[in-house]
Amino acid sequence: MTQLILFNLFNGLVIGAFYALMALGLSLILNLSGVINFSHGGFLTLGGYLAFTLAPWIGFWGALLVAPLLTAALGCLIEPLLIRRLYGRDPLYSLLLTFGLAFIFEDGIRTIWGPQGLPLTVPPILAQPLSHTLFFLTGYRVFMVAIVAAVVAGLFLVLRYTKLGLRIRAGTFDLETVSVLGVNIRVLRLMNFGLGIYLAGLAGVLAAGMLGLLPTLGGSLIMPSFVAIIVGGLGSLPGTLIGGLLIGTASGLVTVFLPSASEAVIYVIMGVVLLVRPRGLLGEEGRL
Amino acid sequence: MNGSLTDGPLPKKILSPHLIVIWLFLLSLPLWLLAIGGYYSIVTQVLILGLAAMALNYLLGFTGVLSFGHAAYFGLGAYGCGLTIKFIAASTPLGILVGVMVGTIAGALIGALIVRLRGVYFAMVTIAFSQVFYFIAFRWNSVTGGDDGLGGFERRPIDLFGFTIDIQHNQMLFYYFVLLLVALGVGAMGLLLRSPLGRAQLAIRENERRARFLGLNIERHIWIAWVISCGFTSLAGALYALLDNFADPRLLYWTFSGDLVIMTVLGGMRSFWGPMLGAALFVILRDTVSSHTENWMSFIGLFFVLVVLFFPRGVLGMLQRRKGG
Numbered sequence: 001m002t003q004l005i006l007f008n009l010f011n012g013l014v015i016g017a018f019y020a021l022m023a024l025g026l027s028l029i030l031n032l033s034g035v036i037n038f039s040h041g042g043f044l045t046l047g048g049y050l051a052f053t054l055a056p057w058i059g060f061w062g063a064l065l066v067a068p069l070l071t072a073a074l075g076c077l078i079e080p081l082l083i084r085r086l087y088g089r090d091p092l093y094s095l096l097l098t099f100g101l102a103f104i105f106e107d108g109i110r111t112i113w114g115p116q117g118l119p120l121t122v123p124p125i126l127a128q129p130l131s132h133t134l135f136f137l138t139g140y141r142v143f144m145v146a147i148v149a150a151v152v153a154g155l156f157l158v159l160r161y162t163k164l165g166l167r168i169r170a171g172t173f174d175l176e177t178v179s180v181l182g183v184n185i186r187v188l189r190l191m192n193f194g195l196g197i198y199l200a201g202l203a204g205v206l207a208a209g210m211l212g213l214l215p216t217l218g219g220s221l222i223m224p225s226f227v228a229i230i231v232g233g234l235g236s237l238p239g240t241l242i243g244g245l246l247i248g249t250a251s252g253l254v255t256v257f258l259p260s261a262s263e264a265v266i267y268v269i270m271g272v273v274l275l276v277r278p279r280g281l282l283g284e285e286g287r288l
Numbered sequence: 289m290n291g292s293l294t295d296g297p298l299p300k301k302i303l304s305p306h307l308i309v310i311w312l313f314l315l316s317l318p319l320w321l322l323a324i325g326g327y328y329s330i331v332t333q334v335l336i337l338g339l340a341a342m343a344l345n346y347l348l349g350f351t352g353v354l355s356f357g358h359a360a361y362f363g364l365g366a367y368g369c370g371l372t373i374k375f376i377a378a379s380t381p382l383g384i385l386v387g388v389m390v391g392t393i394a395g396a397l398i399g400a401l402i403v404r405l406r407g408v409y410f411a412m413v414t415i416a417f418s419q420v421f422y423f424i425a426f427r428w429n430s431v432t433g434g435d436d437g438l439g440g441f442e443r444r445p446i447d448l449f450g451f452t453i454d455i456q457h458n459q460m461l462f463y464y465f466v467l468l469l470v471a472l473g474v475g476a477m478g479l480l481l482r483s484p485l486g487r488a489q490l491a492i493r494e495n496e497r498r499a500r501f502l503g504l505n506i507e508r509h510i511w512i513a514w515v516i517s518c519g520f521t522s523l524a525g526a527l528y529a530l531l532d533n534f535a536d537p538r539l540l541y542w543t544f545s546g547d548l549v550i551m552t553v554l555g556g557m558r559s560f561w562g563p564m565l566g567a568a569l570f571v572i573l574r575d576t577v578s579s580h581t582e583n584w585m586s587f588i589g590l591f592f593v594l595v596v597l598f599f600p601r602g603v604l605g606m607l608q609r610r611k612g613g
Contacts, residue, residue, distance in 0.1 A: 030408065034408060036408055036411065036412060082597075089600075090354075091354060091407055091408045092354055092411075092549070092553070093596045093600060095356055095411060095546075095549070096546070096549060096550060096553060096592050096595070097592060097593050097596040097597070099543075099589075100588070100589040100590065100592025100593040101589060101592075102589070103585045103586065103588055103589030103592070104586050104590060104593075107583050107585035107589065108586060111583060111586075223415070223416060223419050223542065226412050230409075230412055234408075234409050260428070263423040263427070264420055264423045264424060267417065267419060267420040267423075268420075270416060270417075271401060271417070274402065274405075274413065275401060278404055278405065
């Protein structure tokens with residue numbers, strides 16, 4: 001029983017790390033540009049499939065490096081073409097446009113790679129269990145958590161200590177003033193969007209190694225990412241991280257006792273948070 | 289912008305010429321529908337989806353509140369109706385009543401949680417909440433039929449003062465039955481929008497802060513508008529379950545919420561009848577595209593993008609603007 005609980009708890013933590021990685025990208029874009037990117041899941045799926053195609057040529061490690069960058073590059077193409085036209089408009093239109101994009105992504109991926117599931121083979125060194133008693137600690141899962149932790153730490157360091165990070169944080173509070181101070185906010189939003197999409201692509205590669213690939217992969221991860229942002233609090237990246245990990249582990253734990261409620265529980269958590277603390281766990285006051 | 293309240297998008301008189309035209313069109317439809325190669329199932333579907341889109345527009349267009357999760361209440365209406373007829377009593381009116389009650393009560397409870405949120409945050413929370421009901425319908429196999437959907441029930445004829453109206457087998461009678469309920473729903477929403485309550489909603493849409501300074505209880509008004517909207521959406525859902533004698537879990541999925549929003553935007557958010565027109569256009573487009581290509585999802589997605597980029601005011605919005613100069 002302890003084994004089972006530990007297994008599901010760890011599993012939940014891994015899933016929560018996905019949610020967090022995806023939600024951090026969503027959060028970045030939402031905070032600076034006010035756009036809810038429904039197509040985030042599409043970018044995530046694309047990252048996974050690109051890794052699948054690249055892996056035979058450049059290996060898993062090469063794909064892990066290149067596929068997210070390619071995904072981000074596509075994001076940097078789509079931002080000036082479509083997303084930029086949404087800035088400053090009613091959020092309704094950003095929802096609808098990215099919603100349409102999500103459809104195009106899913107259908108395009110199904111057309112190119114087919115509707116059946118595809119595996120992304122991970123290197124043998126990562127596939128082995130690390131310990132015989134704690135069998136669920138495969139190298140890949142531990143590796144995933146480690147890489148997510150490293151990327152998240154890197155993201156927070158970039159935001160804290162680089163000029164770009166400073167501008168993104170300042171823009172989150174008052175983009176107009178940042179613009180008046182001489183920062184090119186077009187470029188800032190473009191780079192910020194690319195950064196968010198990079199995180200989605202990376203999450204896609206990691207997810208593909210664990211869950212396998214399906215055209216609907218991203219669509220099934222997007223709603224929990226929304227919940228992660230809401231639970232953590234709008235406008236707070238640490239909140240988003242905590243929100244993602246919290247709902248992931250909660251979902252893992254509930255799987256042990258009531259498997260059929262494992263999806264519903266995250267929405268229950270969201271309901272409780274909204275009831276007790278409408279702005280989210282770490283959300284700032286007055287930013288509803 | 290069509291801003292002023294006296295001059296708003298609603299006709300001042302209850303019976304205006306265009307209203308008579310719309311109702312004559314809908315009432316006479318069965319006379320010529322089959323002759324032009326139409327089907328009852330598709331026009332009835334348009335009526336039902338149009339009611340849902342108009343109910344959604346009660347929030348989007350006339351209160352200025354962005355709900356992206358109305359699939360939940362549509363689906364709850366459908367499941368409430370279907371489950372009642374299947375398990376409790378084989379009565380069409382009872383099914384509809386229960387469907388509407390289930391949807392409205394769920395709306396009232398969730399509404400109380402979210403009325404203080406605004407804008408993007410409100411939209412995200414409404415989308416996310418709608419997923420709960422999807423997972424319940426999806427997982428609770430023994431009752432809801434899970435992924436396969438809820439079947440095994442049929443709409444029943446209606447007994448009225450000794451007469452039996454056979455809406456079960458006669459598709460035309462079912463069309464008129466749906467039309468009657470849609471008319472009641474649409475009429476009720478139109479009257480509500482003309483009442484002081486509706487005027488207060490328009491004021492909130494135009495300028496929430498000023499409305500608050502005038503002493504309006506914003507949260508309560510938004511909650512009331514939300515519950516009204518959810519109620520009529522679940523009425524549409526209940527009728528939808530009767531149309532196919534089936535409730536599909538995908539009616540609860542967040543993509544269906546998107547469909548309802550695009551119908552509303554396509555027809556014109558600032559016009560009362562726009563969403564009904566949007567529903568008709570959307571259904572025609574979806575059926576045409578999906579019968580011609582496997583990649584209908586891409587076309588629908590592209591359609592969403594194009595509407596946002598080039599057509600954000602919708603059909604009736606553009607016409608109104610042209611007329612207004």
